[in-house]
Structures are given as structure tokens and as C-alpha cells.
Amino acid sequence: MSTVRSLSPTNINDFNWAQLQGQILSPGRAVDKDGKEITTVGFKRFGFDSEVPLDVLRLLYLRAHYVLPTTIVPNGEISGAAVKRSDGVEYQSKSIYYPETGSISYTTLSRFPPVKLLPPADRKRILVTGGAGFVGSHLVDRLMLLGHEVTVLDNFFTGSKTTVSHWVGHPNFEMVRHDVVEPFMIECDQIYHLACPASPPHYQFNAVKTMKTSFMGTLNMLGLAKRTKARFLISSTSEIYGDPEVHPQPEDYWGNVNPIGPRACYDEGKRVAETLTYGFHRQDGVDVRVVRIFNTYGPRMNPADGRVVSNFIVQALKGEDMTVYGDGTQTRSFQYIHDLIDGMIALMNSGETRPVNVGNPDEFTIGEFAELVRDIVEKVQDEYGIKRTRRVEIVYRPIPTDDPKQRRPDTTRAKQTLDWEPRWNVRMGLEEMVRYYKARMDEGSL
């Protein structure tokens, strides 16, 4: 009766998305900037192997979150019809959605995704603060699949438990509700310190708390790194360059930040966090890494977080007008989440202690970008045969105070010291993200 296929570690690489066409969503073939198919992300570098098949990662973020009650048969197995709605693998969630009441009955996964079996000497104990956030959850997926022991610390202010719920209960995984402004003790080998709201509306929501998180959170985690001798990586940001007068921005540019403007809580917060990091490095010999992350997008980005990529896609999918702030001539460069995770893991395991920009140098005006997103959303809607009543319009709204006029990373250092370059072109990444949001809309969770 049940046609649930089993997925063993030996056949995980053979998983065939083509069989799923029209069932959940087809993620499409991903090709890199040179037109070569992307089948894996990550790479072996600096003695650390971060490579995993792309399809395995996609199973984690593109999977359906539940099945419908009519598909459950008395013995608790899922019938063939349910398999059609699911991703067809044994570790698919069997949470059930009841459309009449709009409620969900949650369950854990029936089987965890296979993770690498590493010898104890290679298995690292890794702490990820902010591990339930957008970037954190993708990092956690990668580290878990690679076979490491991962502890997530999150206060769930902007992160969500659902981003990593597929790992809850796994013996290599632990999730702790904790705010990094309070000290935390754990034995670990590496700390990825990501905890901090990152979207402008979120970090401005409580400027004092953002400053406190940046300073005290980083102080606490550096103290932990000092005590445990763990290697410490902090996620800094392109925002430390402020409204830059040097373009593109290399790491040795000191920036142009308004210290009292509405963005200062984040910009100055991250600047002081970097200062603290190098203080501990020089005074106490803490082994530090600083990644300056440029605008990044991808599945699991909170659709309501107010950043431009999520806003534009959600607006276009819902048939609402797309809001460009200002005249749309300000520029940004957008990198796909998998490229960022590749860069962060490479940096953590490299010997580079100086700050490193990780971003995609392809630069767009926000006006151009709105048109690109609209085209991609229309393409995906056409594929699914969705009829539009009208073409969404691009409308203009006031520009936020201190909004940087231009931004593009100089990635020379990442290339030279990490042998890292972005692989995903913006079109490919956007298409995958549109499909992800569309699936969430179909589920009713967007």
C-alpha cells in the first residue's frame, strides 16, 4: 500500500528530482555563471570537506511541511497519494494539515537525513549562535550533513524553530533557547557567532537591544572562545562600510558611517564587535575569523523581514505592486545563500585572521532588480499555469534615512586566500527562492 521509497546513504546521491515534477515543486537545473551544472555545494579546502550534494540540501528546504489527513491510512503509514504530495522520501515529515480547521498536527520526521559518519578525531563540536536564523539554519544543515556535532543557540527573536526542526532529536544536534547577551558555557571546538537581527526594520525595532546584542553577545562568545580555546568566527557585514565613498569596497576601506543615524545601532554595533574580536585576538591570542557578509538571499529568508529580495518576491507572487524605495538608482550586489555558506566554512577552516568580504560582485540598481524579480516570478507562474489578472507595477516609496547609495564587494582577498568565488548567478538563485516561496504560499504558510 505505501509507496514511500527508502533513501539510504548509498542512494542519496542518486535521488531523482525528475520523479517529483508536479508533485511538490520542481527546483529546476541549477547552472553556474559559466553555464556548468551545479550538483554539489562546498569543497574540500584547508583539510575540511564541506561538500554535499545540492539535492540533499534541497530536500531539507524545499520539502513539503505536511501531508493532508485523507492520505493517512489506519496503520499510520502514508498512502500513495500522500507520497505524490511529499518529496517521496522516508524522512519526509508526516505532520498533517487539516484544511477545514486550518490546523496542523505536528510530528517529528520519520527518519533523519543521513549524515556522514566521521571518525571522532575529525568530528568537531560546533556552536552556532543565531543557528535558527536564515543564514544560521543553512550553515547548520551543512555542518550536520557533514557529520559534526552542532549546538544551536537562539533567542528566536527573528529566527524560527521551524528552520532547524528537521534536526531536533538527532544525536548530533542540540537546540538551546538562549540570548547571547547572557553568558553561556559549553565545550566546543568552533564557534560561528551569527546571533543578531540583520534586516533594517528588525535591527531598528529596538536599537538599544541591537547594540547590546552586538557588544555583549560578542563579548560573551569571545570569552567562551578564550576559555575553551575554540576558534571564533563572527558574521560582520557590508554595513560597516556605511554609505561608502570607495567603490567597490575592499576590506581595508574604513567606511563612512553616520554614528547617530537610525542604522547606527547595527553598523556601529558590528564595528565595535569587530574591534572586540581583534582585542581578544591581540591580547588573549583568541583564534579569530571575521566574515563581512554582503546582501544575501535564499530560501528560509523570513518573508516579513522587510529586506528587498523577500519583499519583491512576495509582492510579485501575491500580485501586489513592488515597492522601490527612492528612485531605485541605489545599487546592491546579491549573493545566494549556498555561496555564502561555502565562503564562511572555508574562512573558518583557513588560516586567514583578517576580515574577508564574502559577497557576489554582480551589481544591480534596485530599479533593475525589481524588473528582474518580476520577470522571474512571471516565468515561474507561467510554468505552473498560473493566470495573472494584471502585471504588477513597480511603485516608488520614500528612501529610508542613510540608505547606502552603492554597494559592491571587492572579493580579491576571498579569492586569493580562500580560493573562493561565488558560483550562483542571481537568476538561478532567485528562481529557486521564488519556487520556495510559491511552495510556502501553496501550503498556506505565506
Ligand SMILES: O=c1ccn([C@@H]2O[C@H](COP(=O)(O)OP(=O)(O)O[C@H]3OC[C@@H](O)[C@H](O)[C@H]3O)[C@@H](O)[C@H]2O)c(=O)[nH]1
Ligand atoms: O521593499 C523594499 C525593501 C528595500 N528596498 C531597498 O533595497 C535596498 C536593499 O535593502 P535591504 O533592506 O534588502 O538591505 P540593505 O542593503 O539596506 O541592508 C542589508 O545590508 C547587508 C546585510 O548585512 C543586512 O542584511 C542588511 O542590513 C535598499 O536600498 C532599500 O532601500 C526597496 O527598494 N524596497
